[in-house]
Amino acid sequence: MIIPVRCFTCGKVVGSSYPIYVKRVQMGEDPEKVLDELGLERYCCRRMIISHADLIGEIQLLG
């Protein structure tokens, strides 16, 4: 759906990292390095970004 504002487990704000992550990885950067530089240390926060399926565009039409 849409990227959650915070990590489900620890509560860190991850929403603002997602647009940056997507942009930088599409430019060919190493995802691991990008996550490190965004300050996402714990694996709970990292999985929020890695495993997210951004489907909000698909249901937008149904709004």
Next chain:
Amino acid sequence: MMQIEIIEMSDTKAKFILKDGTPGLANALRRVLISDVPKMAIDNVEFHLGPIMVDGREYESITPLFDEIVSHRLGLVPVPTDHELFVFQKDCVCEGEGCPNCSIMYSLNKIGPCTVYSGDLVPLGNEALKVKDDLIPIIELGDGQAVLVYAIARMGTANEHVKWQATHGVGYKYMPIISVDPKLCDGGSKCTDLCPCKVFVMDGDVAKAENLLQCSLCGSCLKFCDMKAISLTEDDTQFVFTMETDGSLTAAQTLDYALKDLQARFAKFCEDLPDA
């Protein structure tokens, strides 16, 4: 007397050692940091319903997500907090009705197609209260869709809801005490190679525990050392704390507040005790 030695202190992150404490005291500090430091968060969201006219075009006030989800997402956005400027609504002169002393009003006004970010929240009045983290996606709007929202933030603590939790990743570990017996150590350097936290270094032909703060107390050095030269225990008067804040308060402000709060509570507790 409890002492704190700061190892790392940035805007949103802190690492420190609590010295001369007890396990109970360390846990009390952890719990106060998590659930008793007040901050501002959006608590009341009002949606404009019906058509929105912009430049002669009619937009539908509708979004792909339910209004409830949008308000929940707005609630989780970290709102800048100043304990000098704002008080709890129940302690305010307005008696909980809501006034500039106890609440911040934001407006959100966007037309599609676009992504609405937390940076689009406009504070009414003080421009300094603009949300610092301005890249959190709130909703995506399609063509002809629009939002017009008024959101009110108020002070609260995490006892009520996590959106009022100023910190995350708060935790501590006992300070490790590691010693290598130089008589037994044969300089096989297994511990320097195999310790996952890289605690050991070679000092001549014997191993030495150096990076104590990195130790996760996993105990694998005890297993790997064939000579049984290493001993590992925990110091239950010293604690290595780590904490982070969500950006609504700085790490230093949060720690300050928590320590003062804890002190006040202990003082109150002593007062309430019947004279022994």
